[in-house]
Amino acid sequence: MNSNDHSASERVRSVRPRTDVFETDQALVLVADLPGVDEGAVELTLTDDVLGLRARPSTTAPEGWRALGPTVEAHEFERRFQLATEIDRDGIEAELRDGRLRVTLKKRQPRSSTIAVRGS
Secondary structure, eight states: OOTTOOOTTSOOEEEOOOEEEEEOSSEEEEEEEOTTOOGGGEEEEEETTEEEEEEOOOOOOOTTOOOSSOOOOOEEEEEEEEOSSOEEEEEEEEEEETTEEEEEEEEOOOOOOOOOOOOO
16 A cells, blocks of 8 residues: 555644745745645645645655655645735745745735716
8 A cells, every 4th residue: 555545544643834924015925844745745725815735745655665664654734824915816826846835926916096086
């Protein structure tokens, strides 16, 4: 059995990844440490003003290797972020490199308009 295949009875522990959030004039930038996670195992969601992050590290040994002792406890990374800034949903970018996820959430640019005032 592949060690990524967890039985229904196996309890998977949820772990909050170490995360930093930065702000620029144009965007919010989230950087999360996700050691052992492949890009296909990351799920990012944006619902209203809540950014959700879920990822599961691979516990599969490299081809030709076998475990000689206990393996790492099954866990997944999970965290939610309440965003105080309106985000441009078409301007979200995410990149995973060397176990670090960088999510750039571009801010929605404020719209301004002139409102005509009529007299009575």
